[in-house]
Amino acid sequence: MTAPLLETRGVWQRFGGLVANSDVSISIGRGEIVGLIGPNGAGKSTLFNLIAGVLPPTQGSIWFDGEDVTALPAAERCVRGVGRTFQVVKSFETMSVIDNVIVGALVRNTVMRIARRKAHEVLEFCGLGARVNVLASDLVPSEKRRLEVARALATEPKLLLLDEVLTGLTPIEAQTGVELVRKVRASGVTVLMVEHVMEIVMPLVDRAIVLDLGKVLVEGKPGDVVRDPKVITAYLGDRHAVGA
Amino acid sequence: MMDTDFANRRRRDLIVAFCLAAIAAIVPLFVKDVYVQNIMVLTLMWGALSQSWNILSGYCGQISLGHALYFGLGAYTTTLLFTKFGVLPWFGMLGGGVISAVIAMGLGYPCFRLRGHYFAIATIVIAEIGLLLFHNWDWAGAALGITIPMSGDSWLKFQFARSKLPYFYFALALACVAWFVTWWLEDSKWGYWWRAVKDNPEAAESLGVVVFNSKMGAAAVSAFLVAVGGGFYAQFVSYIDPESVMGFQFSLLMALPAVLGGIGTLWGPMLGAVILIPVTELTRSFIGGSGRGVDLIVYGGLIIAISLARPQGLVGLFSPKRKEAVR
Numbered sequence: 214m215t216a217p218l219l220e221t222r223g224v225w226q227r228f229g230g231l232v233a234n235s236d237v238s239i240s241i242g243r244g245e246i247v248g249l250i251g252p253n254g255a256g257k258s259t260l261f262n263l264i265a266g267v268l269p270p271t272q273g274s275i276w277f278d279g280e281d282v283t284a285l286p287a288a289e290r291c292v293r294g295v296g297r298t299f300q301v302v303k304s305f306e307t308m309s310v311i312d313n314v315i316v317g318a319l320v321r322n323t324v325m326r327i328a329r330r331k332a333h334e335v336l337e338f339c340g341l342g343a344r345v346n347v348l349a350s351d352l353v354p355s356e357k358r359r360l361e362v363a364r365a366l367a368t369e370p371k372l373l374l375l376d377e378v379l380t381g382l383t384p385i386e387a388q389t390g391v392e393l394v395r396k397v398r399a400s401g402v403t404v405l406m407v408e409h410v411m412e413i414v415m416p417l418v419d420r421a422i423v424l425d426l427g428k429v430l431v432e433g434k435p436g437d438v439v440r441d442p443k444v445i446t447a448y449l450g451d452r453h454a455v456g457a
Numbered sequence: 458m459m460d461t462d463f464a465n466r467r468r469r470d471l472i473v474a475f476c477l478a479a480i481a482a483i484v485p486l487f488v489k490d491v492y493v494q495n496i497m498v499l500t501l502m503w504g505a506l507s508q509s510w511n512i513l514s515g516y517c518g519q520i521s522l523g524h525a526l527y528f529g530l531g532a533y534t535t536t537l538l539f540t541k542f543g544v545l546p547w548f549g550m551l552g553g554g555v556i557s558a559v560i561a562m563g564l565g566y567p568c569f570r571l572r573g574h575y576f577a578i579a580t581i582v583i584a585e586i587g588l589l590l591f592h593n594w595d596w597a598g599a600a601l602g603i604t605i606p607m608s609g610d611s612w613l614k615f616q617f618a619r620s621k622l623p624y625f626y627f628a629l630a631l632a633c634v635a636w637f638v639t640w641w642l643e644d645s646k647w648g649y650w651w652r653a654v655k656d657n658p659e660a661a662e663s664l665g666v667v668v669f670n671s672k673m674g675a676a677a678v679s680a681f682l683v684a685v686g687g688g689f690y691a692q693f694v695s696y697i698d699p700e701s702v703m704g705f706q707f708s709l710l711m712a713l714p715a716v717l718g719g720i721g722t723l724w725g726p727m728l729g730a731v732i733l734i735p736v737t738e739l740t741r742s743f744i745g746g747s748g749r750g751v752d753l754i755v756y757g758g759l760i761i762a763i764s765l766a767r768p769q770g771l772v773g774l775f776s777p778k779r780k781e782a783v784r
Contacts, residue, residue: 297663
């Protein structure tokens with residue numbers, strides 16, 4: 214077995230008296246699509262921010278690609294190969310779509326012409342090829358989500374963190390989103406996604422990790438996870454037990 | 458195909474700028490009136506200064522209302538080096554630029570941790586501190602200021618008693634340099650990083666942008682160019698005191714053309730300066746010496762009008778992008 218791409222070892226995060234993550238140890242293998250699920254306030258977003266390097270954990274360490282990255286800031290982790298999207302989209306609103314993506318592409322290519330070509334390719338890949346010269350502020354919400362993914366992909370990540378990219382989309386939009394995630398994995402990128410819409414996530418992921426009250430409650434194959442009694446009480450509710 | 462569109466737009470900007478500069482260069486050969494030439498020099502200088510201010514405040518989004526500090530540092534460095542050590546102003550201007558860039562980074566180190574309004578307030582306070590220091594620094598002339606001794610027309614010493622033309626051409630060159638630096642940086646890693654930092658620092662950080670360093674870089678380039686302008690201004694007026702090169706109004710005068718023309722745009726600062734400076738100089742001369750401050754009232758009025766009618770600046774009137782966005 215090769216070493217996992219990402220590993221959190223006994224990670225804690227406290228905000229004053231609030232414990233957002235307590236002793237979280239997860240590992241993500243290369244080429245996996247892993248879903249991170251759990252009720253609101255379970256600590257999913259905090260864990261994401263710890264992995265992306267927005268804030269350092271109170272305790273514990275984070276290992277990426279065989280290296281301890283706990284002390285590295287977000288920009289350095291991006292250079293190492295961690296790409297992310299934001300739950301609340303953070304487009305560069307006054308910049309055009311292509312310029313948004315060029316910012317990401319510049320991590321790997323400092324020659325502008327090459328960065329620009331790379332950005333075009335990524336936008337084509339993400340289905341935004343027709344919108345390159347539009348201002349980011351003029352995009353509709355589903356396009357903004359795609360732009361977030363495109364921007365992150367332009368940094369050529371090894372691990373892509375998707376924070377609720379499929380939430381709040383129409384079923385058709387969500388379906389094209391799912392196809393995009395599959396395409397991303399097929400291109401060799403490992404995916405860790407936070408998601409709420411179980412019907413969409415479960416068929417997509419190889420493995421699911423359920424967080425509750427800041428702890429890992431259950432992890433395993435999506436089929437097993439949804440049948441787990443602990444998950445049903447904590448998150449899904451008894452109504453789901455019948456269907457599953 | 459998009460690549461060529463983009464490259465064409467960049468090339469067109471360059472050609473337009475070259476043509477405008479060429480036209481500007483021959484205007485004073487026909488317009489001999491010294492008063493008008495004086496206004497042209499000031500217009501070009503403020504255009505260049507505003508263009509430089511725009512790099513930090515427009516592109517990188519760190520609104521500075523203390524750039525008078527760098528303007529004054531440039532003026533003082535050039536003047537002091539010349540009057541105390543006999544260093545030619547050409548080197549003085551470069552030296553002032555380097556000193557200002559270093560100080561801008563030194564000040565940026567604590568200040569760039571502040572966001573938005575807090576950063577702007579810090580810049581005002583720091584510039585005021587600089588002003589007070591120079592007011593009380595005897596070796597640098599304190600409140601009395603320094604007169605640059607004139608010893609006849611000389612390119613070497615960059616002083617001319619009779620003709621305004623050399624100053625005009627220097628101001629034109631400075632404006633061209635400031636414009637070209639902006640043009641060049643706009644399509645560089647720095648240019649993209651700066652705009653990303655302005656729009657959303659957190660997202661920028663997640664894409665590998667080192668936000669702090671970007672701000673430092675923008676501050677250094679911006680302060681360097683403004684200080685060269687300050688050194689030029691000292692030569693142009695040949696007398697400086699703290700109020701006349703480091704007063705708060707200079708910080709405002711650098712910001713206003715960019716705001717009027719279009720903040721964070723390539724053409725905005727110059728366009729703003731071409732409108733603002735002649736208008737205010739003319740009002741000042743019509744109202745006369747008693748109307749001190751009327752020019753600033755006119756400034757304020759124009760800014761209010763523009764922010765109500767066209768918040769993105771006048772340059773938006775020429776931009777094809779707007780039509781596209783309206784759909």
